[in-house]
Amino acid sequence: MKTISTTILFFLTGFLSIHAQQTTYSQEDSTVTISELKRVYRYITRANVEEKTLLKIGIRPNSLSPFSEDDRNSHFGLNLEMVVEHKIHPSVSILVGIDYVPLYNSIKGYTSSPQAGSKRTLRFISHDVKARFGTRYYYAMSRRIRDGKTANNFSGNYVGLNVSRPVLYQFTRYDYDSQTGEPTASKHKTPLFRLDQPSLELNWGLQRRLWRLGYIDVSAGPRITFIGESSLPVNNEKYTTFSFQFNALIGLGW
Template sequence: MKYIIFTLLSFLSAYNLCAQSADDPKVTYSQEECQLTTSEFQRFICYVTRANVEEKTLLKIGVRPNSFVPFSNDNRNSQLGLNLEIMAEHKVHPSFSILAGVDYNVLYTRLKAYGTPDWDFSQQISAKIGTRYYYGMARRIREGKSANNFSGNYIGLQASRPVSNYYKGRHFDFQTSKFINTKHVSRLFELDQPALDLLWGFQRRLGRLGYVDINAGPRLTRYSGRYNGPLYNATYRVSFQFNALIGLGW
């Protein structure tokens, strides 16, 4: 009984205090808004990109479209390609890293320019080595914004060479009015086509198991030796490369 009386008195006292507060004009109420501060946003970006996590070696498996032309002007030709890149990047200095790996390229082309469904299919594996200079890394480390990791802008030099090539195709022969099937596997000495790339790009980590790497720059390719035919003299070609990879990294 005493416990019930005590509870009722406590409830009445709390009610009277609330009523007095409501009648008092000096009492004001405000609702605090939830706002994301600049420092909290920066901490979130650092967490996503792992900007403050020290890493020495990064293993990367990424994909990128090689070439995709859905339709030509006559809506009959199409081309689709994909690159799979497997690379290991190791930091030898907070601003410098070395890379090594392979690049697998697959390309399918369908031609109907003359009303015949010709097609080509090729697969190629290339070996790649390179180095990168993350030019803003040292300054960011001095400012306490990043660690010895792989998130940053860079200038890179990369060399590559095909080591395996497979080709298969079907083309219409107008002289015989028949389709001719062709298949060829190139040997290593037939693929003497080394290339050198000068790249500018940026790489960012995406959480613990992801990365994105975008770069662009000129490529110098040397063609020489024997390739599907007789021996010929060396020639050089300059092209412009653009690569955008996204994949797994750990």
């Protein structure tokens, strides 16, 4: 009886030992796989590369405008940002640059009325340039640096404050001469003092580096625009407008 008990105990001990080894190996394999994924993510986002200054050139398409009831009006273009972002602290940066917005508009209508007039299409190509200054606070950066998860770079979540003002607005109108039917083009440029429309924008966003020369920047938040008297017709009072902004840019960063 004693021999049988000893034999059973021997087999149980061996089985538990083998099972424990298999469990340990399975956990180690899982840990290695997660570690590799984290390493690849840090490589893609340059999480361990220290950067103090980043020159960014990014783009995003403009959305199409709604169609009118009786004809299709199109409105599309690009938002192009050219910004220098510089770290003054691992968690704080300042931004200086311009936003350039080329737009194409096509408006279909009538020369006088739908009954008496003939249809025509007006086309506009405009160029809008805004000077921009801002600051960002990467609120998790200091903790991640302490934990050894990142370095002093530009990949992180942030809250930001931006101030912008138009510095250039001009457009070319393409029409036709109603007398001869010949196409015409006329250029118009708004003087700088008439572009008195500064904006203040508060946003939350995330920015990630993509390998050595890329980045993505997604942000959203409220914007308030102050319409000054010099940009309005005579006898009109200045006012403010509120809007909600969403931006998703992808571009190059050096």
